[in-house]
Amino acid sequence: MSSTEGDLLHIVTADDISPGRQKLGKFLIWGSAALIVVVAALQVWRGTATPEAGFANWRPTLYAFLVWAVCLCWAQVLIRGEYGKRVLFVLPAALFVGCMVVFPLIFGLGIAFSDWNLASPDGRKFNGVDNIRQMWTDPFYWNAMTNMVWYVLAILPEYAIAFGLALLLNAQIKARKFFRVAFLMPLMLSPVAVSWMIGKSMLEVRFGPISRLARELGVDSPAFFSSPEMARFIIMAMDAWTFIPFMMIMILAGLQAIPKELSEASKVDGASPWRGFWEITFPLMLPVSITAILIRIIFKLKLADIIINVTSGGPGGATDSVTSFIFREYRDRSNVGYGTLLAMVYLVIIVIAMTILMKIADRWMRPKF
Amino acid sequence: MPNSASNEQIFHDSPADKGHSAKWWTSRVLIYGILILWAFICLFPIYWTITTSFKRAPDVMQGNMIPWVDFVPNWLGWRSLGLSPDTIGAESTVRAEFMKRFLNSTIISVSASLLAVILGSLAAYGLSRFSYKFGFMRNSDISFFFLSQLILPPVVLALPFLVLYKSLALLDTRIGLILLYTLTVLPIVIWIMRDQFGSIPTELEEAALVDGLSIWGAFLTIIMPIALPGMVAAFIISLVLTWNEYFFAALLTSTNAVTLPVMVASQTGSQGISWWSMAALSFAAILPLIVIGIILERFIIKGMAAGAIK
Numbered sequence: 001m002s003s004t005e006g007d008l009l010h011i012v013t014a015d016d017i018s019p020g021r022q023k024l025g026k027f028l029i030w031g032s033a034a035l036i037v038v039v040a041a042l043q044v045w046r047g048t049a050t051p052e053a054g055f056a057n058w059r060p061t062l063y064a065f066l067v068w069a070v071c072l073c074w075a076q077v078l079i080r081g082e083y084g085k086r087v088l089f090v091l092p093a094a095l096f097v098g099c100m101v102v103f104p105l106i107f108g109l110g111i112a113f114s115d116w117n118l119a120s121p122d123g124r125k126f127n128g129v130d131n132i133r134q135m136w137t138d139p140f141y142w143n144a145m146t147n148m149v150w151y152v153l154a155i156l157p158e159y160a161i162a163f164g165l166a167l168l169l170n171a172q173i174k175a176r177k178f179f180r181v182a183f184l185m186p187l188m189l190s191p192v193a194v195s196w197m198i199g200k201s202m203l204e205v206r207f208g209p210i211s212r213l214a215r216e217l218g219v220d221s222p223a224f225f226s227s228p229e230m231a232r233f234i235i236m237a238m239d240a241w242t243f244i245p246f247m248m249i250m251i252l253a254g255l256q257a258i259p260k261e262l263s264e265a266s267k268v269d270g271a272s273p274w275r276g277f278w279e280i281t282f283p284l285m286l287p288v289s290i291t292a293i294l295i296r297i298i299f300k301l302k303l304a305d306i307i308i309n310v311t312s313g314g315p316g317g318a319t320d321s322v323t324s325f326i327f328r329e330y331r332d333r334s335n336v337g338y339g340t341l342l343a344m345v346y347l348v349i350i351v352i353a354m355t356i357l358m359k360i361a362d363r364w365m366r367p368k369f
Numbered sequence: 370m371p372n373s374a375s376n377e378q379i380f381h382d383s384p385a386d387k388g389h390s391a392k393w394w395t396s397r398v399l400i401y402g403i404l405i406l407w408a409f410i411c412l413f414p415i416y417w418t419i420t421t422s423f424k425r426a427p428d429v430m431q432g433n434m435i436p437w438v439d440f441v442p443n444w445l446g447w448r449s450l451g452l453s454p455d456t457i458g459a460e461s462t463v464r465a466e467f468m469k470r471f472l473n474s475t476i477i478s479v480s481a482s483l484l485a486v487i488l489g490s491l492a493a494y495g496l497s498r499f500s501y502k503f504g505f506m507r508n509s510d511i512s513f514f515f516l517s518q519l520i521l522p523p524v525v526l527a528l529p530f531l532v533l534y535k536s537l538a539l540l541d542t543r544i545g546l547i548l549l550y551t552l553t554v555l556p557i558v559i560w561i562m563r564d565q566f567g568s569i570p571t572e573l574e575e576a577a578l579v580d581g582l583s584i585w586g587a588f589l590t591i592i593m594p595i596a597l598p599g600m601v602a603a604f605i606i607s608l609v610l611t612w613n614e615y616f617f618a619a620l621l622t623s624t625n626a627v628t629l630p631v632m633v634a635s636q637t638g639s640q641g642i643s644w645w646s647m648a649a650l651s652f653a654a655i656l657p658l659i660v661i662g663i664i665l666e667r668f669i670i671k672g673m674a675a676g677a678i679k
Contacts, residue, residue, distance in 0.1 A: 009499060009574055057536055058536045086499045088491075089495025089496075089498075090495040093489065093491065093515065096488055096555070103533075104530055108525065108526075108528065108529035165407060169404075173401070179408055181662065182412055183408065184669065185411050186411050188658040189658065190612065190613035190633070190655060190658070193630070193651040194414070196647060197415075197648075197651055200647075201417070201418075201648070202414060202417060250673060250674060295519075298519055298520055301520075301522055305615040308615075309615075309634050323523070323524040323616070326527075327524070327620070336528050336531070336532065339528050343525040343527070346524065346525070347521070350520060350522065351520065
């Protein structure tokens with residue numbers, strides 16, 4: 001096994017499990033599984049035609065599933081004794097994630113290849129690869145994809161700012177606690193409130209304080225959301241404003257873990273602070289930096305709230321992220337099938353891109369340390 | 370340089386050290402200048418929102434900033450929410466609506482975070498202590514399975530969940546949102562807690578087991594109290610993320626389980642809404658987290674730093 005798992009707890013237990021107990025455990029698992037099948041079959045058979053029987057929806061199946069999950073956990077202890085008790089630590093979370101992710105994903109794949117508009121009464125129709133063909137020729141989707149590339153690239157300046165702030169916070173300063181709390185604040189605010197506070201009110205063309213400042217600085221008619229580049233930049237800036245504290249804190253934690261002797265030694269050796277930073281601090285911070293950037297990319301890929309609330313993708317789709325585009329695809333057109341396909345394609349692209357990134361990061365870090 | 374005259378200073382500062390003080394002062398000024406500038410950038414939007422909620426229309430248009438100097442504060446924004454001193458006693462439909470959503474947000478975010486911390490800590494503890502074999506999956510695979518959920522963008526799950534919840538009658542219910550939010554923060558909790566449990570020596574449990582405690586007893590009575598600060602950190606970070614969540618709430622709720630961010634968002638769109646009441650609403654929505662941020666800052670930092678140092 002890999003060495004990253006630390007020292008494990010080794011316990012030797014002599015469990016004496018009677019065959020009757022084992023049988024009971026197996027019976028619990030299979031019995032409750034059968035219950036699900038029966039309830040689901042009843043549901044399909046009676047349909048939604050007889051709501052008075054309590055089968056108006058799939059709730060009973062859900063309850064049967066819950067019973068099965070509890071029985072499965074209980075049976076672990078019955079069948080496997082002490083090892084079962086250990087399994088019990090991980091099993092609830094695994095079951096939860098499994099049924100909340102794997103099942104909807106499989107279900108989503110089914111939806112992705114069908115023509116399904118929730119607003120129309122027709123219901124779901126399988127339509128093969130029509131959605132893919134539509135996606136291929138959808139300029140707005142690919143436009144949103146390119147925007148995502150820009151948004152992800154915006155992480156580099158964010159990282160530079162966050163690193164600078166972390167260095168400052170790590171320096172000998174007074175009132176460090178105040179600055180730390182102040183710098184943390186943007187992260188606590190909800191993106192929706194931020195989009196009103198900054199996007200709608202402070203950037204308001206007539207009376208917003210930032211527009212006023214721009215006018216003082218000599219911009220005649222500050223319009224922040226009319227040109228595509230400017231609008232995209234503003235969205236990036238607002239998102240950066242919220243998330244810079246996050247990277248800053250991770251980097252700060254890394255900086256504080258560096259032994260003081262190292263920087264002192266470089267000072268004694270006569271290195272300038274600038275050189276000391278590039279040859280000692282920065283290389284030591286590389287692993288932390290890469291972790292922070294990777295996590296930030298993951299969060300960036302989910303960017304939507306600000307866009308939905310400030311520009312709703314405009315002007316002309318210039319600020320659209322994939323998530324906000326799909327959100328509107330559903331909100332405006334109730335187009336579940338097509339929207340799901342777009343999301344699935346996005347997921348595949350993300351997984352491939354993240355895997356490549358993680359491999360590169362891994363290889364890049366290894367020869368140096 | 371040795372000197373025979375006794376009243377002369379023997380040790381002199383080298384020229385490099387004398388240049389130091391001027392340089393030191395400029396660097397001080399620069400450091401504090403940047404720190405104060407950034408603190409201003411971070412805090413000004415909050416200040417702007419608070420003051421705007423006390424402004425009247427002419428104050429907004431003239432861009433008055435400082436209360437009592439530029440303009441006379443006024444309860445206009447809070448009155449429209451039914452939260453000003455003179456309306457707090459009276460009946461108010463807006464306030465009832467606001468309180469309902471506030472309550473929804475609180476219940477949903479607290480229970481989702483609690484559930485995530487319970488499930489996540491158990492799983493993280495198990496993964497840090499025992500070696501498992503679930504079919505082909507070993508510990509590192511199971512960890513990866515949990516953490517990889519972080520990559521999953523919400524939009525992939527949103528539409529399947531919409532359809533699933535519809536057939537399960539979970540649409541527009543608190544339970545539905547709680548389950549989804551738990552799912553979204555679970556990987557983060559496991560990430561933080563794995564780190565926490567990893568730093569606790571296994572000798573502690575070994576001693577407890579020798580003394581006759583079961584493994585669950587050892588976990589509950591010995592390990593959990595030690596790991597409690599980490600759990601609090603994970604809980605608070607989950608709370609922040611779930612309180613602010615907008616995407617799922619906007620898609621999956623309509624009337625009963627609407628959360629505060631959805632209420633704020635629905636008001637921004639409408640034209641008739643006035644600045645002061647929007648400001649009051651936004652501020653009321655962010656206030657709980659500002660308070661948490663100020664009081665529990667060290668837990669948040671601890672939680673976020675968990676992944677940084679290995």
